[in-house]
Structure formats: C-alpha cells, structure tokens
Amino acid sequence: MIVVIVNTVLIVSGISGLLALLLVIADMLFANYGECKININGKKELNLKGGSSLLTLLNESGIYLASACGGRGSCGFCKCKITQGGGPLLPTEKPFLNKTEINNQIRLSCQVKVKEDISIEIPEDIFNIRKFKARVTDIKDLTYDIKELTLQLIKPDSIDFKPGQYIQLEAPPYEKSKQPVSRAYSISNAPFEKDFIQLIIRLVPDGLCTTYVFEYLQVNDIVNVTGPFGDFYIRDTQADMLFIAGGSGKAPIKSMLEYLVKNKSRRKMVYMFGAQTKKDLYYTALLEKYEKELLDFTYVPVLSKPTQECEWEGKCGYIPPYFPEYIKDPKNTEAYLCGSPGMIAAVIKGLKENGVPEDKIYYDSFA
Ligand SMILES: Cc1cc2nc3c(=O)[nH]c(=O)nc-3n(C[C@H](O)[C@H](O)[C@H](O)COP(=O)(O)OP(=O)(O)OC[C@H]3O[C@@H](n4cnc5c(N)ncnc54)[C@H](O)[C@@H]3O)c2cc1C
Ligand code: FES
Structure with missing residues (x-):
C-alpha cells in the first residue's frame, strides 16, 4: 500500500515538474507580449518589447538598478x-523581501517578467548610474589569489562615487560562460582622480567572472563597468571608526582610508584585517604609511592559521575577542565591515556584545 502511495506521489510530482518545464519552454519559444509601457515615477515612459525581465529592459534603456549577481536572483539587490x-x-x-517591503509593493526586478504595462518607482539618483567602457591599464598580483586591476575610463571618461561604493564588472562570453556575466566589485581607490578606478579581485575557484579576470583578462583589453552603486560609505560624523575586513574586503576600506588620509581626518580609527596566514596579507607597507600620516590610526592584522614559516608575532585567532582592547568608546563607535557573509555575521554579533549600537554598524557582504 505504502509503495503504491509513494509511486503515485512520485508520478504526480514528476508530471507536474514536466508540465512546468514545458510551460517555461513554450513561454520562451512562442509567447509574444508585444509592446509594453514601463512608467517610471509617473514622469517617464518607456515603450519596449515585453517578455524580458524588468531589470534587463531597464538596463537596455540605460537605467541601471543595483545587481550583484547579474540577474540570477541570488543577491536580492535589484x-x-x-x-x-x-x-x-x-x-x-x-x-x-521582508513583510514591510512586500506590503510596500517592493519586488526583485530581475525576477519580474514584463508581460503587460507596468508602473514602477525608483530613487532619482539611479538615473546618475552609468555604463562605462574602460581600458585595463594594469593588472598586479597582490597575493597568490588576489589581483589589483586598474581601469582607465574611456566613455564616459569620468565617474563620481563615494569611497566604499561598488561597480559591476561585465565579463564577456568566453570558454567557460556562453553569456556575459556581471559581478559586483568595490572601488578601491578614492574619488580624487575621476578618470580611473581600481578594483581588488579575489579568485573564487570555478567562479565565472573571477576566472575570466585571472585567466583571460589582459592589459589593454576593453571592459564594461556599470556604477556606482551602494550605501556603504563613510558617515560624516566625528565618531571613532572601526574598520574590519577579510580577503578582498580590503577594497572599499582602502578607498575610505585613502579619502580620510587626503582629507587629514582627525578621527580615531582602528583597522582590523583578518587573514589565514602571512601570505594572505597585502598593502601592509601602505597601511603602515597611513599609520604615520593619520593622527590616530592603528592597523591590526589578525592571522587565524599562522604557520611556523610565517614567524608571526602579531595577533592570532579571530577578530571579535580583541574588541575590548580596541573599542574604547563603544557607544561612540561606527563600524565598517566588509568580507564574507559568515565573517560579517560573526563580527556583528561580537560588536553588539561589546556595546556598539546596531545602527552604527555598516557593511558590504561579498555574497
Ligand atoms: C557589494 C559587493 C561588493 C563586492 N566586492 C568585491 C570585491 O571588491 N572584490 C572581490 O573579490 N569580490 C567582491 N564581491 C564578490 C563578487 O561580486 C563575486 O561574487 C565574486 O567575485 C565571485 O564571482 P564569480 O563570478 O567568480 O563566481 P560565481 O560564478 O558567481 O560563483 C561560483 C561559485 O562560488 C560561490 N561563490 C561566489 N562568490 C564567492 C565568494 N566570494 N567566496 C566563495 N565562494 C563564492 C558561488 O556560490 C558559486 O557556487 C562583492 C560582492 C558584493 C555583493
Ligand atoms: S539581480 Fe536580482 S537578485 Fe541579484
């Protein structure tokens, strides 16, 4: 009897799965939604051929919503x-989406297929986001798995951004990806010279965009970047600043520090950088220079797995246990975090336990 029930359930779910797949294929091959209107903020109207995602249609019209996953539905940024x-x-x-967002009619634009006339509301500053053509002028190894890219902007030839913001880099179709893929990368230089940007990119094994950067991208190649995006930037207060990063999370923090150095900031700052071994450390000389140039800045690298070869005499283990040593005035501390989702979650927990207010913790999670 049980065998019959299990078989029936399997057959029914198999048939429904097949039907759903056939519907998707039929929709892709035969559906024609004709021309659809996209009304934006009640002011602007686009007439476009329906059938693609809202994110794609807006992109094709030069309106770039944030996206870190290139429309795969895995970042939740759009x-x-x-x-x-x-x-x-x-x-x-x-x-x-949380309940409030659902009640406020917020949707993921990469998941919404435009099949009819549609009205949307987007913040006005999204109209300032541009797609740039840029030439790769330098590719430098910072560690065995981290590279620094310098991109000279060609058209448009300058960008306005806040230190800490990111762009999306597009890898064109290549051997391992039939489609172009776009991924988010924080800008690592400060916005003083506006005609170039630098990125710090860590290789993700089998990752589509990073493999392209590490194995195919050459100096003089032309790439597309879109931006700037994001709300991870320095708050203009006099609070103490605690920067915490891991891996390529150094990128937005470098941009922020470069900006603070140039502006001769007098704020108290501590920068804790987590890495496994000494060969994962980079920009050490630059950060030691900042220690001399800034009034009150301390750089604290922390190694979680130092080997004997490292001959490491610095801090070991994880970052949160060192908070009592470095957070002197928790209520008056702003924390700026950047790294993997796991690291961010552990650090936020530690900061809250040490009295840093949740609304003063800002982060970019490299998910
Ligand atoms: C706002 C923001 C800013 C970012 N800034 C930077 C930056 O400055 N420098 C940088 O190097 N990266 C940054 N990232 C991460 C970057 O956008 C990509 O996710 C990452 O480079 C992997 O892309 P990929 O195409 O090579 O891998 P994918 O093809 O997307 O992924 C391949 C596989 O690896 C997994 N994966 C994806 N990302 C990671 C990861 N970071 N670590 C481990 N596994 C992963 C995926 O789940 C998948 O299974 C940022 C992300 C965000 C959201
Ligand atoms: S672009 Fe929509 S979820 Fe990432």
Missing part, C-alpha cells in the same frame, strides 16, 4: 517598487 502590473509575487523573490 529591488524596486512596482505600483501597477508585474504579476504575483514569485517564490524566488520571497526570501529577499
């Missing part, structure tokens, strides 16, 4: 308010 049209909320959107 939120936008849809006041009319857009169809029902999809299961793929739900994990990224």
